[in-house]
Amino acid sequence: MAKMKSALMMGPHKMEIGEKDIPSYGDEEVLVNVKHVGICGADLEFFKDGAIGAWVLSYPHTLGHEPAGVVAEVGRNVKNVKPGDKVVIEPGKPCFKCPTCQKGLYNLCGEMRFMSVPGDAGAPGAFCEYVAWPSRLVYKLPDGVDTADACLAEPLAVGVHSVEQSGIKFGQSAAVIGGGCIGLCTALVLKAQGISEIYVTDRHPGRIAKAKAIGVTEVLNDKEVDTVKAIKDICGGVDVVYECTGSQKAIDQAIPLLNRGGMLTLIGLFGAPKQQVDLNGLIFVEGSVTTNFRYRNNHPAAISAIASGTIPIRNIVSHRFPLEKLGEALELNLSNKDEVTKIVIEV
Ligand SMILES: [Zn+2]
Ligand SMILES: [Zn+2]
Structure with a gap:
């Protein structure tokens, strides 16, 4: 052979x-x-x-x-x-x-x-x-x-599916917790879909620079500031949070960031088997939770966004x-x- x-x-x-x-x-x-x-x-x-x-x-x-x-x-x-x-x-x-x-x-x-x-x-x-x-x-x-x-196109398809799962609408605001590959792909899709208010948080300089290059509203360094407070000071809260880290800390940050009636989208896989979630915090704002596992039927959209230049994927x-x-x-x-x-x- x-x-x-x-x-x-x-x-x-x-x-x-x-x-x-x-x-x-x-x-x-x-x-x-x-x-x-x-x-x-x-x-x-x-x-x-x-x-x-x-x-x-x-x-x-x-x-x-x-x-x-x-x-x-x-x-x-x-x-x-x-x-x-x-x-x-x-x-x-x-x-x-x-x-x-x-x-x-x-x-x-x-x-x-x-x-x-x-x-x-x-x-x-x-x-x-x-x-x-x-x-x-x-x-x-x-x-x-x-x-x-x-x-x-593969990680970008995850971003496409996450945004789809969240049901975000034109005019709503978003926070992406974690600016790794999937967080950046999610931010790119949000921007391409016309979401004009996007916050990204991370602690690594390279990722922060890449997120800034996407041209989101604000990129916050989690090592330097209380990112929840910083985002709330700017806009009071967001309609959709995309959790892309799989960490307890991010869960603790995500719920206080939600606007009333907001949506938490879970994308990152967790290392620990169980997490603590402030469910009352979620109930008091009638928050919804949705999850994302990989993608389905999203590759064509990802490929055409790359081909047309709508999403400058090379930048990540x-x-x-x-x-x-x-x-x-x-x-x-x-x-x-x-x-x-x-x-x-x-x-
Ligand atoms: Zn992958
Ligand atoms: Zn089957």
């Missing part, structure tokens, strides 16, 4: 470049020659600990789930893309058959296979030269879109590395949250 270059994780903090078989593909599948892959928070967790909760890696393992590339070959029933097309891959494979999928909620499918996750819930990772994937989850890019930008990227330096890139991402916002790997 023909071989390809692949990053191989050999243990926590141990990354090598080696070889794997080029994957075979079925009649409905596409073989994509990967060109760019974003590094995501999940990659960092796996690289650091070798596990996320019950997902425990066995080695060698290939991380990566934010790929864009060029179609190399297609199965005989594939119609939506052809060899040579630039594409982006949606990395979660649902069954498309169960009642949840039939309701259209395919991101919640119990049979989901997600790229780079180990075991039964997983599929091979993308830090390698080729990925085989169902054609309906492979999207052709409009002319002129670079795969280095398009790989960010702080670093690029070749695949050979993936280990170095992951270490930098783990150790330097002050400077790193988003790293894109070139395969």
Whole structure:
């Protein structure tokens, strides 16, 4: 079998470049020659600990789930893309058959296979030269879109879905707690949707600079000021809060920020199994809570916003590395949250 270059994780903090078989593909599948892959928070967790909760890696393992590339070959029933097309891959494979999928909620499918996750819930990772994937989850890019930008359609789709879930309307105000990749993507979507009053809070200088570059109303440094008080001093409160950190502190900040009748949107996953929530604080303002898990049917909107320039996604990227330096890139991402916002790997 023909071989390809692949990053191989050999243990926590141990990354090598080696070889794997080029994957075979079925009649409905596409073989994509990967060109760019974003590094995501999940990659960092796996690289650091070798596990996320019950997902425990066995080695060698290939991380990566934010790929864009060029179609190399297609199965005989594939119609939506052809060899040579630039594409982006949606990395979660649902069954498309169960009642949840039939309701259209395919991101919640119990049979989901997600790229780079180990075991039964997983599929091979993308830090390698080729990925085989169902054609309906492979999207052709409009002319002129670079795969280095398009790989960010995945986190941007999270932002699109979060804003959709929150039901925010034109004229309402928003606060985004946490200016990491997902927080920045959420702020970009809010701005693109015409939300004119957006506050972002974070404590890392690089993220604060990126949030400022988006051109939101105000970016507040959580290390320097009481961000709840600061936002309330400016506007009294906001209609929608987007929690993008997964921390107890952010929950403590989010509820006091809500306007009466406001909406709290939970996006960040929590490290601790349980959180304390001031439910009376929520009840007294008749606050609603909604949640967000990844995305569904959001890639087309994300891709077209990138292609048209409506969302200048490239601005959230702080670093690029070749695949050979993936280990170095992951270490930098783990150790330097002050400077790193988003790293894109070139395969
Ligand atoms: Zn991701
Ligand atoms: Zn399903």
